[in-house]
Every structure is written in C-alpha cells, then in structure tokens.
Amino acid sequence: MDVFNHLATGFGVAFLPLNLLLVLLGCFIGTLIGSLPGIGPINGVAILLPLAYALGLPPESALILLAGVYYGAEYGGRISSILLNVPGDAGAIMTTLDGYPLSRKGEGGRALALSAISSFTGSMGALLLMVVCAPVLSQFAVKFGPSEYVWLMIFAFTCLATMVGSRPVKTLVGVLIGLVLATVGVDSGSGVLRFTMGIPNFFDGVDFLVVVIGMFAISEIFVLLESWARNDLGVSPLGKSFVTVADLLAVKWVVFRSTIMGFLIGVLPGTGASIASAVAYGTEKRFAEDENEHFGEGDIRGLAAPEAANNASAVGAMVPMLTLGIPGSGTTAILLGALMMFNITPGPLLFEQRPDIAWGLIASMFVGNIALLVMNLPMIGIFVRLLSIRQAYLVPVIAMLTFVGIYSIHGDSFDLFFMVLLGVVGFLLRKLHFSLAPVILGLVLGEVLEVNLRRALSISGGDWSILLDGPITYVMAAATVVAVIAPSLMRSIKMRKLLAKANEVED
Amino acid sequence: MYDRILAGILLVLSGLIVWSALQFDVPFQYEPLGPKAFPIILSILLSIVSVWLIIKPDANNWHPTADIMKKLFAGLVLMVVYAALFKGAGFILATFIVGGAFSWLFGETPKRAALFALVMSVISYFLLTSLLQLNVPSGTWWAGVF
Numbered sequence: 219m220d221v222f223n224h225l226a227t228g229f230g231v232a233f234l235p236l237n238l239l240l241v242l243l244g245c246f247i248g249t250l251i252g253s254l255p256g257i258g259p260i261n262g263v264a265i266l267l268p269l270a271y272a273l274g275l276p277p278e279s280a281l282i283l284l285a286g287v288y289y290g291a292e293y294g295g296r297i298s299s300i301l302l303n304v305p306g307d308a309g310a311i312m313t314t315l316d317g318y319p320l321s322r323k324g325e326g327g328r329a330l331a332l333s334a335i336s337s338f339t340g341s342m343g344a345l346l347l348m349v350v351c352a353p354v355l356s357q358f359a360v361k362f363g364p365s366e367y368v369w370l371m372i373f374a375f376t377c378l379a380t381m382v383g384s385r386p387v388k389t390l391v392g393v394l395i396g397l398v399l400a401t402v403g404v405d406s407g408s409g410v411l412r413f414t415m416g417i418p419n420f421f422d423g424v425d426f427l428v429v430v431i432g433m434f435a436i437s438e439i440f441v442l443l444e445s446w447a448r449n450d451l452g453v454s455p456l457g458k459s460f461v462t463v464a465d466l467l468a469v470k471w472v473v474f475r476s477t478i479m480g481f482l483i484g485v486l487p488g489t490g491a492s493i494a495s496a497v498a499y500g501t502e503k504r505f506a507e508d509e510n511e512h513f514g515e516g517d518i519r520g521l522a523a524p525e526a527a528n529n530a531s532a533v534g535a536m537v538p539m540l541t542l543g544i545p546g547s548g549t550t551a552i553l554l555g556a557l558m559m560f561n562i563t564p565g566p567l568l569f570e571q572r573p574d575i576a577w578g579l580i581a582s583m584f585v586g587n588i589a590l591l592v593m594n595l596p597m598i599g600i601f602v603r604l605l606s607i608r609q610a611y612l613v614p615v616i617a618m619l620t621f622v623g624i625y626s627i628h629g630d631s632f633d634l635f636f637m638v639l640l641g642v643v644g645f646l647l648r649k650l651h652f653s654l655a656p657v658i659l660g661l662v663l664g665e666v667l668e669v670n671l672r673r674a675l676s677i678s679g680g681d682w683s684i685l686l687d688g689p690i691t692y693v694m695a696a697a698t699v700v701a702v703i704a705p706s707l708m709r710s711i712k713m714r715k716l717l718a719k720a721n722e723v724e725d
Numbered sequence: 726m727y728d729r730i731l732a733g734i735l736l737v738l739s740g741l742i743v744w745s746a747l748q749f750d751v752p753f754q755y756e757p758l759g760p761k762a763f764p765i766i767l768s769i770l771l772s773i774v775s776v777w778l779i780i781k782p783d784a785n786n787w788h789p790t791a792d793i794m795k796k797l798f799a800g801l802v803l804m805v806v807y808a809a810l811f812k813g814a815g816f817i818l819a820t821f822i823v824g825g826a827f828s829w830l831f832g833e834t835p836k837r838a839a840l841f842a843l844v845m846s847v848i849s850y851f852l853l854t855s856l857l858q859l860n861v862p863s864g865t866w867w868a869g870v871f
Contacts, residue, residue, distance in 0.1 A: 412746070
C-alpha cells in the first residue's frame, strides 16, 4: 500500500529526536496558551511564529512545532470554557454552553475528561480521513492550471464571505484589505515598485509576520485592556468526578457524526472551528430533540459534539493548506505564511517534492494527539492552576514576546512601530465587527492570486475567457455560485420552518 | 456611524490606489496584464463594498467610556514608548519600564509590578539570548558607556 509507505516516511521524520521534542513542546505550549482565558489558537501561533522563525529550525520542524501549538490550543481552549465560562476563541464558544453548567454541578472533572476524549477522537478520526483524502486531492490538483487556481481562490473568498463573520460585506472588506497589502513592494513580473511610499522597509513587501503579530497579538492587548476586570472569575472546582464508560457509550455516535462534519467543514476553504462546532452542536441538538435532552444545562452530548468537531476541523483545515496551498482557516493561513517564509510553497506538488514536510507533519499530529490525551487526562491539574494567572503578569509577557519576536527578524525599530500601528487598526476593525482572519487570508493569497491571474492571461494573450475554459473551471464557477446562494437559501428555508412552527403554535 | 467613517477612508484609499497605480512607470512589459491591472481591479471592488457599507452601515454598538479610552490610550502610549526604547535603551531597561507599567495598568501595586518586571526582564533576557540565541538588543545608547 502506497499510503503506508508515505506514513512510514512521515513517522521517520516525526520520530527524529528534535521533532519529537518539538511536537511535545508545541502541544504543551498550545494547551497552556489555549487554557489562558481569552487567548486562542490564532494568537498562540502568531506570537510563537517569529520565535520559531528566528530559531533557525528546518521548515518541517518549525511547522511541526507551530501545528502542535495550533491543535494543542484547541485542546486547551476547553479548560477555560468549561471551568470559567470564558472561551479562548470563537471555536470554543459552543463548549461553554454545556461545559460550564456541568462544572457548576461539581462535575468539572467529568466534563474535562469527556471533552479531552472527544477532542482526541475527533482529531484522530479526522487525521485518518486526512491520510486518505490528502493524496487523492493533491493528485487531482496537479492538473490545476492558473485559471483553476484563480477560481479556487475566488471560491475560498466566497465561502469566507458568506459563512464567516457578522456580514458578508465586512468579510469582503477584510479580504480586499489583505489583498491590497499583498501588492505592496516590488512587483515580481516587472520589477516596478508598488505603493511603497518611498519607505525602503516596504520594498520587499509588507512583512507577513509584522501584520500577523500586529493585527492579532497587539490588538489582543488592547482588547484585554478594554475588558480588563480584576480576575475574580470564579474557577469551578474540578471535583472528584471522572468520565465513565457509560458516558462514552452514550456519546459515541455524537462524536462520530461531529468528527465527520467537523472535518468536512474544516476542509472547506475559509471556514474553521467556530462554524464546525456551531453546526455540530446545532445538529446534535436537533437529533436529540424528542429524547430527554438537557442541552444548555449540562448535557454531555452538547459538550462532546463541539469538542469533537472543532478538533476535527483543525485537522481538516490542514488538508487544503497542504494540497492546494489554500488555507482552511485563519490559523492555517498563518501556518501557510510560515511555510512561505521558508520558501516552500504548499500545493499539489508538496506531497511529491517534499514528502518529509507533508507526511512528517501528518505523522507528528498522530504523535501530538496521543501526547495531548496524556497531558489532558492525568496532568489536567497543572493547566487548571494556570487559570488563576493574573493578567497583570500575563500582558507584560505577551507584549515582551511580540516585541522580541518582531525585532529579531530584521533588528529594525521600524517594524515595531509598524506593528503597533497595525495593532491599532486591527483593534478598531475588531470593534467594528470585521473579522481579521480574512485580512490574513487575503495577504497570504494575494500574490498567488495575482501571479495566477497574470499567468492565465499571458497564456491567452489577454483574453479573459480563459477563466472559463475546461470542465474544472465550470465546476468551480458553479461551486462559487452555490456558495453565494446556499447560505441565504438555507436561512430562508430555516425561517420558513420556524414560521410554520410558529403558526402551528398559534393554531 | 463608525462604519461610514471607515468606509469613507477606504473609499479615499481605493481612489489613491488607482491614482498611484496609473502613475507606475513600467519600462518593459512581457504580459498583457502588467503590474497596474490587479491593484486597480482590487480598488474598484474595494470602492464598491465601501459604498455598500456607506449605504447600509451596522448600528454602532461600541461605546467606550472615558475611563476605557484613557486605558486604551495609555496602552498605546506604552507600546509606542516600548518600540522607541527597545533598540536604544536595550531589552532589559525597556522591558522593565514598559512591563512594569503594563502590570501596574492591569491593577498590580507599583512595588510588586516593578519587582515582577525586573525579574521578568532579566530572566527572559538571559533565556532569549543564551537558550534561544535570539537577536535581543542590549542597547545602543550604552555602547560607549560600558
């Protein structure tokens, strides 16, 4: 079997002592960052990215470390959600709905253990799906030409706009800001300097790291400043309770369904953990409607579903990133940017040309998830104690890490000022309900989109009809149209159902 | 209201992009599209969504109090100061001052904030330079002094 050969290559990379150490370190740091209230996976990866870059790690090792932080934080996020009712990021909101009531009943230990096992199952299931799907998708994607890539990106942005954020327009604004930022610097096709405003630091483009850190980490400091309150949030006690076999049997189908849903939503470009966990929760709630359900009051199914789904989607989001070079979520957009900094362009050829990176990452995720299960069952007490860390100590450390990280890239104070400026912009955008992930996605994909568009038009000699030429482009154009129409259609059907229900009640 | 202000700024920005893209001096061009077209397409799209946002803005539900504004401004000043001090005053001194101020801003008593910042800056300096071997500034202002 081909797959086993590939996996053997991957485990060969993952079991190198350095990589093994990094995956454990990444998972540990990830859980730690995820469990700190208010700081989610995207901030964790953003803060550590420049450090990983400055350390001079080989690309596969850096990716293994950062990915470990990513899915580690997905595990850690549930700790503050369950015990404090404070989700670390949007993906963990659904976990608070049933997790927090459980911990209020004194069953915090049971809730944490159950969610750890659901997360583990979700990740592992999604990893198996990834091992099967990724090579197939990459072989299919080898046939993609420039026109197909242009459509792929338009499709990704459309999915993002219609499914993520408060309003499609605002997401589009974010994407366009990112795309415009990507055009700054010397144009690779003609050598012309674009929008540099005469500042030498912009000649080779706006630094990806500075944008990521500024927009996410620095704006997070402003958010913490705004929402600051003395950390008197009551940490619910863990209790002596633990998950039982009966609990696990009761949620096995819930976890199974949520894993598949989470994986599929994760694979869709642009849509990440927050949507996956919301859809899984909603679906399970509907499934359980007639039985004796206590969703929202501490139902274990309501806890298992979003946890399995958000971990599965974190894995799923890596599939388009590795096979197509199109990130499936905000955090994978950062990982993609990290790979590009190492001069590696993820895409269909990655699996053939750099199997050590693609399969090494996949294999390391198997190792990492097992490590995370161990960290999250017997060692949970350590992370719980972190919840009481005061922000008075946390914020200075975050500020320090961001400044050191950015300074160590070029050793230039200009980057620091620019980062703070971007932090202010990012904060204002967040306050006006623009999500920032689209900006990063636009920034990462901007150059690829432009290069492919120009390449396509070079082939056709300036004839735009090349964008609709061949069966794959037709399918993708159709998929884009569906992505535009489907959400509003679904909303109207849902509304009609609700209206019908309301009418019944009135009758 | 804030939505409209932002959209207005973006509208002006997209105009500027088109204007400066048209100024590009392209000495040679091998392909039909060239460096101008993509930014112009983007700014046309950006101006369309900006106008849309001006016509249909969200209700403004961000109402920071004077107290919060003061805090946010203090945070901004601290970070600008940090950026200004970082290279010249060196990592340890800059982190001590700004880290201590941040800790104090988040409700720690001045004495304990200073102690925490001192410990944090010294320990992390040695961790970052010796263990991680990062490029951490020791301060150009002191270059002649020591």
